[in-house]
Amino acid sequence: MIIILKPKATKQDADEIIARIADLGLKPLYMPGTERTVLGAIGDERVLAGLHLESHPLVERVTPILTPYKMVSRDIHPENTVVKIGRVPIGGKLFVVIAGPCAIESHDQMTATARAVKDAGAHCLRGGAFKPRSSPYSFQGLGIKGLRILQEAGRKTGLSTTTEVVEAGDVPTVERFADAFQVGARNMQNFRLLTKLGRCRKPVILKRGMAATVEDLLLAAEYIVSEGNPNVILCERGIRTFETATRNTLDLNAIPFLKQTSHLPVIVDPSHGTGIRDFVTPMAKAAAACGADGLLIEVHNNPKEALSDGQQSLYPEQFARLMKELRPFAKAAGREL
């Protein structure tokens, strides 16, 4: 950890801080400069964080040397982690496609969509039973009834299932019905929920928050992993920027960054990442090309009538075409699809 002092800090001030560093069992360093004095501290700086030196009135800036996350870092776990949703491995050779509607609306809708995505080659089925919606006047999901429909559609088609969980209290219920949890962008920093999921065994698809840096995303994953559940799949789904031509700005730079920095699998959601049906297929290909381990895609058997996010949902025939066009890109990336 590097501690830059303010110009007015004296030698005595520096000595006081150096003593506090040494008290923690770390090795302090003193680097007087012409305009600023700089201190260093060698050792586990997560311990040092307990000193809260950034609060000190004579400290101008504190620069950590190590990352604030640990268990999700590739530094200490160089091999890729492969996480299984049901029997589907994510993070290995297979390029995994998880598809289905934004919201579970009815038995018929879910069965028709599940069959369509299965036929086109999808590996897992998605569908939301609890829907966080910006407006209280929008459709909020079918709840437990929706979970049953999802489970049944999964059984009928042999697809593993994943669904969003929005609150710590719902975790046991969702765990009973689905093969994987999904944490939505708005809940990426719902630390109570993350902690609870860290005590489960089933995998968690953790979506990046709209204002979350990739470091924030890794810290959120660290919450889950540090509680004991190593089965986390990171998901890039677009961030909020000044650009309004698309619903979000899909940050594909995050893929090589996350793959380099962490051993966890990384998937991409081009449906939320663009918000526009026509752009889902090109961005799905781009995700495969830059090293993602899979995709999360919204497909609806009748998008015109969809109760939520219809404008970004693919028609079944569009999804089938996407899968077909995707294959040469997955292959070029050294993956199977």
Next chain:
Amino acid sequence: MIIILKPKATKQDADEIIARIADLGLKPLYMPGTERTVLGAIGDERVLAGLHLESHPLVERVTPILTPYKMVSRDIHPENTVVKIGRVPIGGKLFVVIAGPCAIESHDQMTATARAVKDAGAHCLRGGAFKPRSSPYSFQGLGIKGLRILQEAGRKTGLSTTTEVVEAGDVPTVERFADAFQVGARNMQNFRLLTKLGRCRKPVILKRGMAATVEDLLLAAEYIVSEGNPNVILCERGIRTFETATRNTLDLNAIPFLKQTSHLPVIVDPSHGTGIRDFVTPMAKAAAACGADGLLIEVHNNPKEALSDGQQSLYPEQFARLMKELRPFAKAAGREL
């Protein structure tokens, strides 16, 4: 609602959509143009939202005419709403200052800080018992023990109290100990929590999310109000932008916008809004100047040792100076302090 069709849409396509609009009991309008056909729908467009026309493959864009929120809008409630935290009215003549530490750390810290802010003229006491922290390795708060400490500090000083609630399940507990709920930026779209708070009577300080537009903030408030709790106080606390010189970008433009658009009280948190102790006082003055109804300020009896957010906490003597310097600005704004 204005519906702009794609260039390839035919008269027949337009007629189909017009029929669906009419079916809902709204008045449709047909406006053929040289390059695009435009449709209109007159009536309650919240009903029309049920049509999900933006999902239609021949619709290019849908532009609402009305705001998506209703109960929080000044359109239907022209007078200011005054919300009371304990006996302190917010949204009226008084310019209200809520002060206290980021986190409740101990009995001594809380009592010392409460006395200091009371002596300086603060109206309410803040302090967090449940702390949402980006890193799992940071201090997470004292929980219920913290709530008791807060309550006692409030009683001793006669200050009304407010504290953060992070989950729907905690609402009854927090309600027992504090005079007002605080919803943090990360929970602004925790709709389960908002709905639960909408069924309480105690006031809710709703902080704007880091990536939330002011419209998102008003929709989140609508969740609470539409459930039956009209006592919502909006709080601007900075948004996330590319600027890194300050922790967040305090969006004071939001104050005149929210005061014009909504009847709810609006306060400002310059501590999170800047993240830097030296900037809290100037931005507190700016908040008073542009029409805010009050402030939420972090004060710690010993910021150097604070377990969280120490670098943005004021020393008691700084807070006393802030209060003194603030008075002429509050007065210039026609408020009492």
Next chain:
Amino acid sequence: MIIILKPKATKQDADEIIARIADLGLKPLYMPGTERTVLGAIGDERVLAGLHLESHPLVERVTPILTPYKMVSRDIHPENTVVKIGRVPIGGKLFVVIAGPCAIESHDQMTATARAVKDAGAHCLRGGAFKPRSSPYSFQGLGIKGLRILQEAGRKTGLSTTTEVVEAGDVPTVERFADAFQVGARNMQNFRLLTKLGRCRKPVILKRGMAATVEDLLLAAEYIVSEGNPNVILCERGIRTFETATRNTLDLNAIPFLKQTSHLPVIVDPSHGTGIRDFVTPMAKAAAACGADGLLIEVHNNPKEALSDGQQSLYPEQFARLMKELRPFAKAAGREL
């Protein structure tokens, strides 16, 4: 154009505005609603823009129906435009790679780099003689001497050349030495420069500004095309967002958007788009996958000693590997490389 009036606007106010619309030869529409009155205007709304109705105190909002750009729009020019840099066609079947150093530093550096990129299969050579740098203390480029070096390196290797122009006054000089102009992100809205380039015949690579929406980019292109130069190549190079893990956020969503909306060729600069050497290759592949027409890549014969942007420049052997790995992706996208 749709004009939404404020609630307090009367029938008389609406009539006044309707009369102004009709005076311009457009067809006005009157749509009284329960909460707001809406007006429409059918015809060329670029004429209507002259009315400046958004300034009217009783107008709440004006929503255009048509795009503000025209000549660059695919609406009026459905086929792809193919632009030639020297003899290299961009926007056709070929997936074009333009490579070279950020700044031209010396004769030796340029010749060595040009040979390396030519051998690896690049089609054009880039190199900056006039460098806009954030700090006055950074290397500012070799100026005309640099242009001569670039021209010579191009001749020796048979590569077409492109270089940045930073001011209208430099246009004739740059035109003499290079096969194409490059307009940097900081000059995307230097309208004097754009206008001057619109009076040339040589192609212009127009880079998106750091805070420019894709609509802003198309409007900047419209400046050039409307002056008479149809040879514009759009370039996505990353925008500025809150994410700091990468230098910029490469907005690949912009590629399908621009290809759908405009007939102009679109290339991607993954070097500035990421700012990190290791991420250039994966993002180059992603650009090919989502439909870009080519790439602009920084390569330096000795990045360790580069005078600018060394951390994002590829080593010659890395570039050769990139070209090799890129081919199957270009092929999967139906392109030749």
Next chain:
Amino acid sequence: MIIILKPKATKQDADEIIARIADLGLKPLYMPGTERTVLGAIGDERVLAGLHLESHPLVERVTPILTPYKMVSRDIHPENTVVKIGRVPIGGKLFVVIAGPCAIESHDQMTATARAVKDAGAHCLRGGAFKPRSSPYSFQGLGIKGLRILQEAGRKTGLSTTTEVVEAGDVPTVERFADAFQVGARNMQNFRLLTKLGRCRKPVILKRGMAATVEDLLLAAEYIVSEGNPNVILCERGIRTFETATRNTLDLNAIPFLKQTSHLPVIVDPSHGTGIRDFVTPMAKAAAACGADGLLIEVHNNPKEALSDGQQSLYPEQFARLMKELRPFAKAAGREL
């Protein structure tokens, strides 16, 4: 300067870098850690910047200790700089108001507006003759004819004048007619223009770019000052964020930051900073409250007919009211108005 090496860097790699630091006459420091090796360099790190260590393949990150700007920094110039536009001092006791239309449209418009703002108490007159506009189809300004009109209006009213300059080549012309140059947001990093202005004596109002950090703004000012012109006035005018309710997000945090970091005067443009007439007055008051040295405000004698930015221009009577309401805030801030 702190240099953090990658985990795989050996002692030998560190020694190589240490030798390069020592060669430059700086004092190197070696700090081996358990997970990373950290190097330090003490001395003028602007010299060290010439090493481009961030390009080194074994360097993970370089953290400067000093700011990259120097002459504009308060570190080396603790007193406030007072800059004079004509006879009006900016940066001293006076709270300065510069007002006038966005664009100079005609002799009558300019004279009427100048008289109105003079009567209300403004100190300087603004008006644009060269207008950078996003669309080529918008009004581009009257050019030199406009400059003459501005000069005459200034003379008639006794107001000092300021106007935008968009290109290095126009500097001598503008200098002849106006008392101060204005550099617009889109030109903040037009380094050719900045360098040219650095060779003039007349003051420069430098507006922050839409995607510029406050550090970028100070570096742009350093361009001008380091060329020899110390008369720079910094201007906050809003940045581009995801918020769309206002045209820009006025970043008032920048005011205390800039006043603390630099000795240059700082003014605020609430007209562009909000883009909405009704919000100009509250944000003008906020600017005075948080320590700005003055304001730049758009006033038009007939905003309904304005050729540009009418929706953010004040009516003369609104401006007069603003001046009246502003006085107690300026006084509370210890300023005269």
